Amino acid sequence: MKALCWHGKKDIRYDTVPDPKIEHPRDAVIKVSSCAICGSDLHLFDGFMPGMQSGDIMGHEFMGEVVEVGSENKKLKVGDRVVVPFTIICGECDQCRRGNYSVCERTNRNAKLADKAFGHTTAGLFGYTHLTGGYPGGQAEYVRVPYADVAPVKVPDGLTDEQVLFLGDIFPTGWQAAVACDIQPTDTVAIWGAGPVGQMAVRSALLLGAKQVVVIDRVAERLAMARAGGAITINFDEESVLDRLGELTGGKGPEKCIDAVGMESHATRSIDSLYDRAKQAVMLESDRPHVLREMIYVCRPAGILSIPGVYGGLVDKLPFGALMNKGLTVRTGQTHVNRWTDDLLRRIQEGQIDPSFVITHTVGLEDGPAMYKTFRDKEDGCIKVVMKPGGVRA
Ligand code: NAD
Ligand code: ZN
Ligand code: ZN
Numbered sequence: 001m002k003a004l005c006w007h008g009k010k011d012i013r014y015d016t017v018p019d020p021k022i023e024h025p026r027d028a029v030i031k032v033s034s035c036a037i038c039g040s041d042l043h044l045f046d047g048f049m050p051g052m053q054s055g056d057i058m059g060h061e062f063m064g065e066v067v068e069v070g071s072e073n074k075k076l077k078v079g080d081r082v083v084v085p086f087t088i089i090c091g092e093c094d095q096c097r098r099g100n101y102s103v104c105e106r107t108n109r110n111a112k113l114a115d116k117a118f119g120h121t122t123a124g125l126f127g128y129t130h131l132t133g134g135y136p137g138g139q140a141e142y143v144r145v146p147y148a149d150v151a152p153v154k155v156p157d158g159l160t161d162e163q164v165l166f167l168g169d170i171f172p173t174g175w176q177a178a179v180a181c182d183i184q185p186t187d188t189v190a191i192w193g194a195g196p197v198g199q200m201a202v203r204s205a206l207l208l209g210a211k212q213v214v215v216i217d218r219v220a221e222r223l224a225m226a227r228a229g230g231a232i233t234i235n236f237d238e239e240s241v242l243d244r245l246g247e248l249t250g251g252k253g254p255e256k257c258i259d260a261v262g263m264e265s266h267a268t269r270s271i272d273s274l275y276d277r278a279k280q281a282v283m284l285e286s287d288r289p290h291v292l293r294e295m296i297y298v299c300r301p302a303g304i305l306s307i308p309g310v311y312g313g314l315v316d317k318l319p320f321g322a323l324m325n326k327g328l329t330v331r332t333g334q335t336h337v338n339r340w341t342d343d344l345l346r347r348i349q350e351g352q353i354d355p356s357f358v359i360t361h362t363v364g365l366e367d368g369p370a371m372y373k374t375f376r377d378k379e380d381g382c383i384k385v386v387m388k389p390g391g392v393r394a
Contacts, residue, residue, distance in 0.1 A: 002389065003057045003140030004368040009047030012058060012369045020136065020144035025072035028148035030082065034161040035062035035138045037368070037385045038086075038169055039195050039262065040128065040310050042376050048263060048286065049312045051113070051129035060086035060126040061169040062138025063161060075149040082152035083167045084145055085337035088124035088135065091150035102334035107147060108133045122334065139368060141389045153341045156349065162356035162386065163348055166200070170384075171355045172340040173308050174200025174260070179340075180306040180331035181256035183208045188249050190214045190298070191231070192291045193260035194222035196384045197308055199358050201258050202229045207352065210256075214248055216241055218266070221381045225358070237268050245298050253300040262309030263287035272317065279316060286313030296323050307332035358384040365389040 005015040020029055038061050043049045063083040066076050076082065089096050093105040107124035108114055113131050114121040124146070127137020136143065145152060155164050174197050181189055189205040191198050194217035205213045206229070215226040216234045223233040234244045245254055267273035267290040279285035295305050296319050305328055323330070347353055360383045363371055371385045 001141040002365060003136075004059065004365065006044060006052050006056045006058055007054050010045060010373075012045060012372045014366050014369055015055075017055075017057065017140070020142050022068055022070045023144065024146060025070040026147055026149050027070040028066050028073055028076050028145045028152070029068040029142055030064040030084065030145060031067045031142055032062050032064040032138055032140060032389045034064070034165050035059050035140075035365075035387050035389070036165060036169075037139075037372060037375050037387070039197060041372070043263060043310055043312065044129070045372050045376060046264065049129050050286075051131040051134075053130060053134070056127070056134065057136035057140050058127045059137030059139030060128055061165065062126075062143065063155070063165050063168065064143075067142070070148070073149040076152065081155045083155060083164050084126070084138065084143070085151045085153070085167075085341065086126055086128070086169045087151070087334060087337050088126065088133065088146055089151050089338060090147055099336055099339045101151075101336040101338050110134060125334070139365065139387065141365070151338055153345065156345075159348065160356070162359060163354055164345070165386065166196075166355040166358070167341050167344055167348075168337065169335070170196045170200050170358075171344055172337045173197050173335040174202075175204040175340050175344060176335045177201045177258045177260065177306045177308040178204035178208050181205065181258065181304050183210050183256065185209050186211055187256050188212050188214060188254040189256045189258065190216065190245055190254035190295075191258040191260055192216045192265075192295065193262075193309065194219065194226045194233070195260065196358050198222075198258075198260035199225055199229060199383070200355065201260055201308070202226050202231045203353055205258075206230050207347075212248065214245065214254065218268075219378050222378075222383055225383060229357075241294060242298055249300070253298050253303070255300050255303045257295040257299045257303065257305050259291045259295060259305070259307045259309040261291045263289075263311045265290040276316070285316045287311045287315045289315035289318055293317070293319060296326075296328065299326065299328055301326040302328070304329045304331060308335065310334075359386050361385045362392055363387055364391050
């Protein structure tokens, strides 16, 4: 079959690889109808996440039709249409029973590596480094889904791929980021990053009743999309983030701050970002935490920092004294996707939200290598790429 494979920094190829097979009686194999490129894939593309190996199949946001089911899988049957969450979960361990799916204790088949790096293992993830199991991803014609009797979400009739695809990642991610803010009707929620996750966080924060949502980025079309969703925007290339957030909150700062940028933040007019770039380049720091520093500084005392943005390792010069003395709460994590999917699917069906608004590019899987670059460099107005392994229908 064909798949998008990682071969090193900025080197994704459309390769021919062996077809996946059922390896365990709970597995299923699905034929991918749609898959997407996520901002998290860019951290792999840019070579900032450790634990990738040449030839790894990319992709953790995908859906399709079940074509083969293992003998013990009582949930799925051939022909079912499913969205597959990016977190692989067993459904039975202590963490899964508490709904803490992204830290499932059993699905990371390289748990020892994760134990060493993080102190404990986290869940297996599709297409996302050998630290999280090294599972082949869904930017492919077919994918083996382990523990397929737990996580896959069956798609009701009448919904398009585009409406439901993002239930596997960015929609619950933006939603969980907003829920973590414990939003009150008087709250200003400031969101750094107007990429796909930031866009979902805007809609989620407003659905959850925020007084105002402010989005910070510097890419015009992304800021425009955030405004279309009801946000006030700040272009950090053109204006001072601290001054504008102060003005919008009567000088008090936003109560809730969401980092939808992660470890590759950019900054202009800031010494700390030059320092981070230099340290990252010589491997003395794995992540660039400019946004974290800005959030700690600007957040109203007793506020909440919600961090869906992905970090891989070590950050430097984090003002922990400010965080502590201001009494800020930090909430973060890979998304517990299945905690939210029932509720979010219902909201899509009821027409409260249609996540397909974020799609700017739909292409065949063979165009994937070029689209990684287009998405990363924000060329051609690119905000979210959907790929069709079966080719794009006219
Ligand atoms: P993206 O790369 O398209 O978006 C990031 C945006 O941040 C860009 O628009 C960029 O211009 C902006 N940005 C950069 N520096 C900034 C700064 N200093 N201030 C404000 N904005 C800045 O990616 P995305 O798909 O939206 O993903 C965002 C983050 O969320 C990534 O780190 C990704 O890995 C992470 N993510 C996490 C989960 C999870 O489960 N926690 C799931 C999906 C994605
Ligand atoms: Zn993702
Ligand atoms: Zn589990």
